[in-house]
Amino acid sequence: MTIEKAAAIGGGVIGAGWVARLLLNGIDVAIYDPDPEAERKVGEVMKGARRAYRKMVPGGLPREGKLTFAKTIAEAVDGADLVQESVPERLDLKHRVLAEIDRHAPANALVASSTSGIKPTDMQSAMRRPERLVVAHPFNPVYLLPLVEIVAGKDTLPEAVEMAKEAYSSIGMKPVVVRKEIEAFVGxxxxxxxxxxxxxxxxxxxxxxxxxxxxxxxxxxxxxxxxxxxxxxxxxxxxxxxxxxxxxxxxxxxxxxxxxxxxxxxxxxxxxxxxxxxxxxxxxLSIRELEKIRDDNLVAIMEALGKQNKGKGWGAGALYNAFTGELAKRATKPKASKAAEKAKAEKKAEKPKKKKKD
Amino acid sequence: MTIEKAAAIGGGVIGAGWVARLLLNGIDVAIYDPDPEAERKVGEVMKGARRAYRKMVPGGLPREGKLTFAKTIAEAVDGADLVQESVPERLDLKHRVLAEIDRHAPANALVASSTSGIKPTDMQSAMRRPERLVVAHPFNPVYLLPLVEIVAGKDTLPEAVEMAKEAYSSIGMKPVVVRKEIEAFVGxxxxxxxxxxxxxxxxxxxxxxxxxxxxxxxxxxxxxxxxxxxxxxxxxxxxxxxxxxxxxxxxxxxxxxxxxxxxxxxxxxxxxxxxxxxxxxxxxLSIRELEKIRDDNLVAIMEALGKQNKGKGWGAGALYNAFTGELAKRATKPKASKAAEKAKAEKKAEKPKKKKKD
CATH class of the missing domain: 1.10.1040.10 (N-(1-d-carboxylethyl)-l-norvaline Dehydrogenase; domain 2)
Structure with missing residues (x-):
């Protein structure tokens, strides 16, 4: 699957990191977070993420997705094909939030929890459609670090795992499926x-x-x-x-x-x-200053690894090459070529619409 | 202290890594290792290390130190100011080898063990001059990774710790003194x-x-x-x-x-x-091929970190800048400037000899 519209439930360090990665990949996101400071906090993370992505792809980035602050979970998940839950690590809270997501999200939406350690089976019990829940556990900063651990619970369908692998790959990540469900997974x-x-x-x-x-x-x-x-x-x-x-x-x-x-x-x-x-x-050094240093370092390390192995890149560097290449390809065209863009759009309108491919 | 002549006792992966770092810093090393394959194995490590250092300092390296294969520990430690012990992790063997080093090394030589975990106090009992023993625990590949943990035993003099800090700093390393002696230290x-x-x-x-x-x-x-x-x-x-x-x-x-x-x-x-x-x-991929990839990656990461923090470098990158700068400064002059070198040598001969400073 490719992600057309995502919902983020929870906008803390991890939730906001997801929002940043999704928006910078051009995906619209609706977020729900009851914290009155949420908008400001997400804005701060976005500032840092934009700065890092501009370093990664200096020639221009894809048009950013649109961010909406929803008043309820129901409003946030409306029309979403991926719902990413990133609320605090308390099972009772996860149950409440996942039940609410499950009730209101489109039937075919993938529901993913960012939990660092709770077993998906222990969370599925709260859902009427447990087969679509996976754990998709990222690492901070989510907009830069590529790893996402995918964990299935006992009721998760293999198709949901496949969907998750495709979805996260399409936003520059490295999904690794954990073979057996245990608390805290591998990382x-x-x-x-x-x-x-x-x-x-x-x-x-x-x-x-x-x-x-x-x-x-x-x-x-x-x-x-x-x-x-x-x-x-x-x-x-x-x-x-x-x-x-x-x-x-x-x-x-x-x-x-x-x-x-x-x-x-x-x-x-x-x-x-x-x-x-x-x-x-x-x-x-303040947290924000340290964050900038960290992000610059991470980008520099991935870029350096991208030049290794006879230019093919090694590990996170090879993935970095593919990801930044993809972002550059999808960059918003500079204004000079507006006429060309219009011509292209007209040409496109003649053809049957193709599925968007990331 | 600066190291004028070093002895390496044991030429396995760690011992040979020390030899490579010392030689490439221009220091003469005498090595003792009873393995009949030692010379070939050290040669392989030297090949890899030379390759990495040429990447680090493309403009030319200092003249390499001279490597001698000694027939006995006594012969190896003769005239050494630093003796680096890197034999297998068995206390009885460490005792035998350290006693032999202690008996034959110059009275003012620093004796350092590469052990990953044995307490220096447990090794000192075998020595007549226990006050000069420190643990100096490096990380593989020793010629590239800068960290060395310095650990004192109960009989170690503070002066020995100071000497160790200076000695390892002078060959591009980051000495961190562990505050209390415990098995396996920190790393x-x-x-x-x-x-x-x-x-x-x-x-x-x-x-x-x-x-x-x-x-x-x-x-x-x-x-x-x-x-x-x-x-x-x-x-x-x-x-x-x-x-x-x-x-x-x-x-x-x-x-x-x-x-x-x-x-x-x-x-x-x-x-x-x-x-x-x-x-x-x-x-x-063979071990040697993986080794090359690893070394290239490590050099690239340190170089990338060296460009961060407004060009001052960050962490291992800042140290990398200082180290490679120092190596470049001490590089063997190209042949074209032989006349200039001769003139300089003549000029030097007129002045009183100064202490070599790394």
Whole structure:
């Protein structure tokens, strides 16, 4: 499927990120968010996203989709072929919101939840048409990072998974279908494991948040931007490859190298310790300034990876080439060629309408 | 300190990576490795490293240091001011090798272990001069990734830590001193946590190694090349920043989102499953080919980050600018200017000899 009109339910960091990606791909979006500040917040995210997309495609972007702020979920989902739910991670709230979406969305609309960890099966129980629910879990910033984890629940139809893969591919994303449904899927399992360990390291005073961040971004962070841990370890095995690596490092797993048996107590003291160190690390830069730096860096990394592998691009870089190429192709024509555009439109009117293809 | 002559004890993937970084910085290295294949293997790593450095500094590199293959540890450490130990992770072996290094190295030589996780205190017991031992834990590929974790044991002198910081900085690295000694330090704690979780995901059939790798490198891997997890989450908190993020996501930690209470059994079946999937993922590319792609990608990412932040560079990119600038400055002069070099040499001979400064 291609997306003609989308609805975004929830306009927080993730919801607004979806809105930005959709609009910048030329898709109309109706958003519902009860927060009176929603319009301003989405506007801020749009500003950042526009700035990043202009860097990605300096020759001009497609005409932006139209954004509408709806007063109710029913109004937002009206006529939508994709409804993206991004409300807070509480099952009761998800149930309420998904039931409402389900009741009012067109029968053939795909309903996708942005949840980071709740199983789709646990959410489907609230729906009369559970077969069209998938989890489509993105990563922040949604308008730049290409990954979306697709997870089916027990009542999800295979067709819904296929629709989701097509829909997200058509807006420059990399859908990866998770084979079995588990809480937190794959991405957040890995993130939670690292996060839990990181909290111990800070709590125990082994390092500060800045030192920990530096340890990541001057070492394996650079590796993981281009190859995941298995490919990286395959190479680390040297000429003998993966079997050698596994044999060499396998035993370490049972050494006391992680605090695996415990979760650090999440109290005010720990929150304060981390928040204070994080303030110091920011070194006077506001969230918005950090966001710009982050976005510039991400665009630069993807662009750099796009030039690798004999110009074909590697990993996210290959996808970046295809995506930015597509955006450039669909760019709004400059005003000079208005006459040509009119002629083209007239010519088109003679032919039967073809399905729009992204 | 600057390094005038280094000794490398052990020439595996890590040891050879150290040799490459040192030689390409113009430092003479004597290596000891009992493997009859050591010379060929180090030669292969040098080939890859030279290729990467030529990309980094296309205008010419400093004269390479001289590499000597020593027959004994005593011969290798003779006259060295830095001895880098990179033998396999077995405490008994570390004890034997460090005792031998300690016995023969110059009294003022710094002794550094590349261990990924053994506490320096546990290794110092084998040494008569334990005060000069530090852990200096690098990341593969050592000739490209800048991070080195510096860890002191209970008998390490603060001066040794200072010497280590200076020495590794002088060869383009980012030393981070770990505040308290724990097994696996900081980097490998995080890596082990993610690795353990990854093994579960493969073992349980949630995803393949290729899917897991894609999930990493199309999402948070791109983020972590430029900011670590705390800075990233600070931004994800939106306008409310870190305190908001902690409050929002804190409770998830005790949800069943990781297999935290258990270690997957590391049997032949699991090794075979992963190795087979890894073979498929490689898609016919040899380790050497993958290594080239990895190195090209890493250089491209660091170069791209070097152009960010109004040209000052960001994170590993800022360091990359300084390092490549330094290498370019120290590049061997092209032959055309031989006369000029001779004149300079004559002029130098008139002045008292100054300490070489990297």
């Amino acid at each position: 957040d399992r890995l993130l939670e494991a690292a996060w839990r360990e990181a909290l111990w390291l800070i709590k125990d005073g082994i390092c500060t948040v800045e030192e920990l961040d530096d340890i990541m971004r001057y070492s394996f962070g650079l590796r993981w931007a281009q190859m995941g841990m298995f490919q990286v370890y395959r190479i680390a095995g040297g000429e003998a490859g993966m079997r050698h690596f596994m044999a060499q490092f396998g035993p370490c797993l049972t050494w006391p190298w992680t605090k695996l048996m415990d979760v650090p107590e999440y109290n005010d003291e720990l929150v304060e310790l981390i928040a204070t160190q994080s303030d110091e690390q920011a070194n006077g | 490998d704690r995080l890596l082990e946590a993610a690795w353990r979780e990854a093994l579960w995901l493969i073992k349980d059939g949630i995803c393949t190694v290729e899917e897991l790798d894609d999930i990493m490198r199309y999402s948070f891997g791109l983020r972590w090349a430029q900011m670590g997890m705390f800075q990233v989450y600070r931004i994800a908190g939106g306008e409310a920043g870190m305190r908001h993020f902690m409050a929002q996501f804190g409770p998830c930690l005790t949800w069943p989102w990781t297999k935290l209470m258990d270690v997957p059994e590391y049997n032949d079946e699991l090794v075979e499953l992963i190795a087979t999937q890894s073979d498929e993922q490689a898609n016919g």
